[in-house]
Amino acid sequence: MKRWLLRGTPLVAFLALWQWAAWVPVSFNFPTPWQTLAALAELLGSGALLQASATSLQSLALGFGAAIVIGVPLGLLMGVVRGVGRVARVYLDLLIALPTAALIPLVILSFGINIVSSAVIIFVFSAPFITMNAYGGVRDTRPRLVEMARAFGASWRQLFTRIIVPSALPMILAGLRLGLSRAFLGLIVAELLLSPFGLGRLIMNSRSMFEHDKMFATVVWTLVLSGIALAMLARLEARLLRWRAA
Amino acid sequence: MKTIAKSLLVAGLFVCQPLWAQDITLLTTVLRVVNIPMIAGLHLLEKEDGIKVSVKELRTPEAVVLAVIDGQGQIGQGFAPFYPAVEKGAPIHAVMELSRPEFVISARQDLKTPAALSGARLASHSPKSTVQSLLEFYFKAHPDIKPNIVFIPEGSPARASALLRGAVDAAAFDLSSAKNVQDSAPGKFHVLVDFTTQPISSSVLFFNPAYAKANPDVVRKTVLRLVDSYRRGAADPKFWVRERGETLKDIDDAKLEAQLRDVVKIVDLNGGIERMRGAPAAQNLSFQVTAGSLSGPATKWKPEQFYDTAPLEAALKQLGRK
Numbered sequence: 001m002k003r004w005l006l007r008g009t010p011l012v013a014f015l016a017l018w019q020w021a022a023w024v025p026v027s028f029n030f031p032t033p034w035q036t037l038a039a040l041a042e043l044l045g046s047g048a049l050l051q052a053s054a055t056s057l058q059s060l061a062l063g064f065g066a067a068i069v070i071g072v073p074l075g076l077l078m079g080v081v082r083g084v085g086r087v088a089r090v091y092l093d094l095l096i097a098l099p100t101a102a103l104i105p106l107v108i109l110s111f112g113i114n115i116v117s118s119a120v121i122i123f124v125f126s127a128p129f130i131t132m133n134a135y136g137g138v139r140d141t142r143p144r145l146v147e148m149a150r151a152f153g154a155s156w157r158q159l160f161t162r163i164i165v166p167s168a169l170p171m172i173l174a175g176l177r178l179g180l181s182r183a184f185l186g187l188i189v190a191e192l193l194l195s196p197f198g199l200g201r202l203i204m205n206s207r208s209m210f211e212h213d214k215m216f217a218t219v220v221w222t223l224v225l226s227g228i229a230l231a232m233l234a235r236l237e238a239r240l241l242r243w244r245a246a
Numbered sequence: 247m248k249t250i251a252k253s254l255l256v257a258g259l260f261v262c263q264p265l266w267a268q269d270i271t272l273l274t275t276v277l278r279v280v281n282i283p284m285i286a287g288l289h290l291l292e293k294e295d296g297i298k299v300s301v302k303e304l305r306t307p308e309a310v311v312l313a314v315i316d317g318q319g320q321i322g323q324g325f326a327p328f329y330p331a332v333e334k335g336a337p338i339h340a341v342m343e344l345s346r347p348e349f350v351i352s353a354r355q356d357l358k359t360p361a362a363l364s365g366a367r368l369a370s371h372s373p374k375s376t377v378q379s380l381l382e383f384y385f386k387a388h389p390d391i392k393p394n395i396v397f398i399p400e401g402s403p404a405r406a407s408a409l410l411r412g413a414v415d416a417a418a419f420d421l422s423s424a425k426n427v428q429d430s431a432p433g434k435f436h437v438l439v440d441f442t443t444q445p446i447s448s449s450v451l452f453f454n455p456a457y458a459k460a461n462p463d464v465v466r467k468t469v470l471r472l473v474d475s476y477r478r479g480a481a482d483p484k485f486w487v488r489e490r491g492e493t494l495k496d497i498d499d500a501k502l503e504a505q506l507r508d509v510v511k512i513v514d515l516n517g518g519i520e521r522m523r524g525a526p527a528a529q530n531l532s533f534q535v536t537a538g539s540l541s542g543p544a545t546k547w548k549p550e551q552f553y554d555t556a557p558l559e560a561a562l563k564q565l566g567r568k
Contacts, residue, residue, distance in 0.1 A: 028312055
């Protein structure tokens with residue numbers, strides 16, 4: 001009961017604040033939470049939201065998938081081979097600091113206007129965080145564990161698979177969660193600034209038509225989608241790290 | 247003590263400033279060549295009437311409408327989103343037409359006819375933009391043409407650049423960009439569809455309702471100076487080049503003058519009064535319904551819901567009709 005109260009209070013406060021903002025209103029045609037919920041039901045009923053989600057999730061899967069496939073091994077390599085780590089870290093720091101939206105014209109030039117461009121933006125948003133976390137995970141491996149494994153005559157391969165990767169796993173998984181949040185951010189940036197399609201197009205359409213209830217509903221839906229994806233990742237994390245609790 | 251007195255004086259001057267100077271703000275999207283006649287009119291307003299207008303650019307046309315309703319600017323340039331805003335209850339009215347459509351579809355030379363656009367990659371701005379409204383209007387009249395529309399939510403120069411680079415086969419953009427494309431790659435592209443002849447309003451001028459109610463004289467004077475600018479510039483585009491101030495100063499005067507000669511054909515010397523009332527206004531609104539900016543049927547809309555012709559009529563009374 002207490003837990004639910006703790007979790008529910010911020011949500012109720014947020015909804016109350018939102019209702020107040022619509023009642024003032026803070027802006028022309030500002031929707032109430034109830035109007036937003038009704039618009040969400042309407043968009044789900046018409047199939048528009050599901051269709052847009054399917055389109056968006058394609059580029060998300062492509063971009064985030066590539067970020068995992070490239071980012072995690074690169075991070076591990078950077079951690080294991082110090083020279084690679086020293087060089088790549090500089091570029092990754094730059095990539096994290098870069099205002100990614102400014103890359104959009106370059107991406108259009110290089111990849112054209114298609115789903116690949118959108119996936120590239122998502123990749124650029126998420127990959128540096130995934131890589132840096134994997135790198136940090138390897139660097140944080142306890143030296144005493146490595147020494148002990150060596151003392152027991154572990155091969156390099158055994159050292160990597162039995163000591164380094166398991167030690168780095170919590171950081172890698174935390175990086176994936178951070179990367180996924182960034183990927184959703186990249187998705188909306190790409191769909192609003194690169195070429196509107198999927199959820200970004202739905203947001204842009206409803207914004208242009210002053211259907212702010214639908215615009216809010218699409219944003220809420222995007223939050224729900226990212227919440228579900230993050231919860232799934234958290235479950236995977238709990239499962240993979242069960243050994244730690246034991 | 248002296249410092250406090252000085253601070254109070256400065257604060258007092260700041261507070262009392264509106265009493266003798268009328269500084270207002272016009273909100274628009276990114277300024278282009280087609281906006282120069284309006285800018286020249288605003289300079290006339292400052293010179294002749296002492297009303298200084300600061301121009302601020304926002305990224306999207308709907309942001310302009312929202313910001314003017316919100317009072318962050320007193321005047322706005324209304325594009326396609328002006329109409330759905332009125333439909334949703336925004337108490338705004340257009341007081342004059344700023345331009346007819348300034349857009350054309352340019353395509354690669356090998357796309358000889360509009361029919362060849364079927365399956366071709368055609369660049370537009372965004373789903374409910376003015377240029378997209380025109381495209382939808384056109385393709386509804388020609389349902390056999392089915393291009394693959396690619397949205398590039400940047401200004402006309404970005405679409406022109408995409409066409410020049412070969413990222414798209416055709417693009418809809420403004421007259422200045424069409425001219426730039428012709429100059430950059432002579433003989434490679436040609437104008438396939440010209441929207442400038444359409445008898446519809448592409449952009450309109452509107453005021454914050456509270457401000458317009460409190461300052462009818464400013465509204466009338468603004469309209470008067472803009473119509474005056476349109477007439478003087480149409481007679482000699484050098485007037486617009488001269489009166490543009492710092493706007494688009496990076497464009498060479500001779501080049502700008504050549505581009506403004508094209509703009510002459512999309513500005514109305516009577517502020518578009520004919521398209522703000524009667525049957526032409528109904529056609530104007532019918533276009534917005536066809537383009538999806540207003541819900542149908544078109545017959546449910548009355549021009550007076552969108553247009554307030556009184557300031558323009560007063561200005562035309564003073565200037566005479568052309």
